[in-house]
Amino acid sequence: MTAESLSASYTVEFPFERTVGPTIGAFLGGLRDGQLYGVRTERGALCPPLEFEPGTGAETGELVPVADTGTVTSWTWVRARLGDPVPHDFAWALIAIDGTIGALFHAVDVGGDSGRMATGMRVRARWRAERVGQLSDIECFEVAP
Amino acid sequence: MSRRVAVTGIGQGTQAKRREVSIGAMVREAVTEAMADAELSFADIDAVVLSKTPDLFDGVMNPELYLADAMGAVGLPVTRVFTGGSVGGHAAIYGAHLVQAGLAERVLVVAYSKESEGNFTWALSRGLPFSAPLGAGAGGHFAPVIREYIQRSNAPEHIGWQVAVNHRLNATRNPYAHVHRPDITVEEVRDSRMLWDPIRYLESCPSSDGSCAIVVTAEEHAGQTPAWIHGTAWRTETGHFAGRDEVNPQAGRECAADAYRQAGIDSPAAQVDVAELYIPYSWYEPIWLENIGLAEEGSGWKLVDDGRTAFDGDLPVNPSGGVLSGNPTGATGLLRFAEAALQVRGLAGEHQVDGARRAIGHAMGGASQFHALWVVGSDKPGASR
Numbered sequence: 001m002t003a004e005s006l007s008a009s010y011t012v013e014f015p016f017e018r019t020v021g022p023t024i025g026a027f028l029g030g031l032r033d034g035q036l037y038g039v040r041t042e043r044g045a046l047c048p049p050l051e052f053e054p055g056t057g058a059e060t061g062e063l064v065p066v067a068d069t070g071t072v073t074s075w076t077w078v079r080a081r082l083g084d085p086v087p088h089d090f091a092w093a094l095i096a097i098d099g100t101i102g103a104l105f106h107a108v109d110v111g112g113d114s115g116r117m118a119t120g121m122r123v124r125a126r127w128r129a130e131r132v133g134q135l136s137d138i139e140c141f142e143v144a145p
Numbered sequence: 146m147s148r149r150v151a152v153t154g155i156g157q158g159t160q161a162k163r164r165e166v167s168i169g170a171m172v173r174e175a176v177t178e179a180m181a182d183a184e185l186s187f188a189d190i191d192a193v194v195l196s197k198t199p200d201l202f203d204g205v206m207n208p209e210l211y212l213a214d215a216m217g218a219v220g221l222p223v224t225r226v227f228t229g230g231s232v233g234g235h236a237a238i239y240g241a242h243l244v245q246a247g248l249a250e251r252v253l254v255v256a257y258s259k260e261s262e263g264n265f266t267w268a269l270s271r272g273l274p275f276s277a278p279l280g281a282g283a284g285g286h287f288a289p290v291i292r293e294y295i296q297r298s299n300a301p302e303h304i305g306w307q308v309a310v311n312h313r314l315n316a317t318r319n320p321y322a323h324v325h326r327p328d329i330t331v332e333e334v335r336d337s338r339m340l341w342d343p344i345r346y347l348e349s350c351p352s353s354d355g356s357c358a359i360v361v362t363a364e365e366h367a368g369q370t371p372a373w374i375h376g377t378a379w380r381t382e383t384g385h386f387a388g389r390d391e392v393n394p395q396a397g398r399e400c401a402a403d404a405y406r407q408a409g410i411d412s413p414a415a416q417v418d419v420a421e422l423y424i425p426y427s428w429y430e431p432i433w434l435e436n437i438g439l440a441e442e443g444s445g446w447k448l449v450d451d452g453r454t455a456f457d458g459d460l461p462v463n464p465s466g467g468v469l470s471g472n473p474t475g476a477t478g479l480l481r482f483a484e485a486a487l488q489v490r491g492l493a494g495e496h497q498v499d500g501a502r503r504a505i506g507h508a509m510g511g512a513s514q515f516h517a518l519w520v521v522g523s524d525k526p527g528a529s530r
Contacts (some may be wrong), residue, residue, distance in 0.1 A: 008274035016204035020165030052214035
């Protein structure tokens with residue numbers, strides 16, 4: 001008699017359909033249009049927007065269009081893998097979008113040279129030509145001229 | 146009871162398929178309404194309790210973390226309560242316990258489900274290796290229990306149809322209810338599609354998105370129109386074991402008896418003016434009436450047949466329209482407890498029962514394993530009626 005363990009195939013599935021609501025929904029719609037939005041709070045415009053001010057729990061206000069440029073406040077260098085937004089080595093960064101509070105998390109492409117990355121550097125969004133309403137409509141950020 | 150406790154704020158969101166709002170915004174609707182009713186701001190709250198069904202149902206892990214901002218819980222202790230469909234009742238009682246114990250002065254209890262984001266039948270009976278793929282959902286579990294009740298009690302089959310009509314007519318007076326069928330008839334229920342014999346389509350609860358919130362406070366903060374909490378109890382039993390009576394679960398009987406004892410009630414049917422019971426399938430009205438002592442064993446169906454539990458009867462059951470008219474499961478138990486409180490505050494609007502001064506909120510979860518019940522009243526506990 002040989003030792004044998006029973007096995008059976010099992011498909012893990014998560015059949016959920018998310019709702020995003022008007023605030024996040026309009027932000028995603030803006031991405032599709034190539035326009036970034038922030039949302040008004042008592043402290044200033046928050047980008048990326050949230051439905052509630054995280055510091056107080058207060059409801060946030062109306063959406064306001066903001067620039068697609070900003071300043072890198074923190075970053076980490078990573079080797080490129082299949083499926084990453086940039087085909088060569090790049091940085092994941094927190095980007096303070098101009099005129100807003102908060103930090104947008106995205107990739108920064110400096111041509112594979114980590115020596116060109118610096119906290120405080122100025123960056124600009126590189127938009128995809130085909131946009132569908134998700135954060136990857138911004139391919140990555142690149143050094144602002 | 147160590148300290149007098151009252152419900153001073155109640156809010157709820159519209160029950161429907163709510164694709165236009167996020168989970169957070171839907172929860173916030175109820176929270177905002179409850180806080181306004183209690184005339185409080187988040188700075189006044191000492192603790193937040195969240196009621197929610199299993200994470201699998203609408204696919205958010207740790208919703209107590211995810212919703213901290215929507216619940217106004219910044220800087221506050223948050224506890225998530227988790228007992229299947231009865232969870233809203235347990236959460237209300239847990240909130241009351243925090244105040245009774247002197248650990249908090251004002252507690253916000255929040256509850257929701259957003260069932261349109263998931264697939265309940267999948268979540269309740271997903272296929273597993275080495276198991277038969279039943280895909281039967283909740284009704285598949287409760288149908289044999291109902292058949293056993295009918296056999297024991299010799300109840301005529303129109304009882305289930307009549308309950309379905311009563312609750313749907315009640316719901317026409319509740320703007321928050323999911324199902325509005327002002328023209329419903331017994332014949333229409335009878336002729337509706339059989340889902341799980343003997344449960345027909347119109348004898349079943351819908352799957353809803355919805356939210357509910359209440360504020361529970363100590364006596365010193367009770368304000369002008371409190372619902373006083375006279376008794377609370379919860380009980381549990383294992384779901385499946387030989388000799389278990391799921392038609393009349395021991396945990397449900399003992400739960401109700403404990404709450405009545407605290408409230409000084411010795412003849413529940415005579416001393417309770419209105420009841421909001423967890424009735425997801427029509428036959429659970431007579432089943433719970435008997436289980437929680439509002440009817441003699443075997444005769445709960447006669448109260449239905451005699452019209453006593455209809456809106457104009459002497460013991461109206463689910464004047465809000467109940468679970469049959471809206472079932473955001475994570476909020477459903479708290480809605481029963483909140484609707485009972487609305488009745489004794491005289492704030493139930495068009496579905497206000499005249500002269501309601503003492504009410505029951507009841508919730509059931511799992512395979513009738515979890516039971517929660519509270520008695521609320523217009524009069525301060527200890528005062529003579």
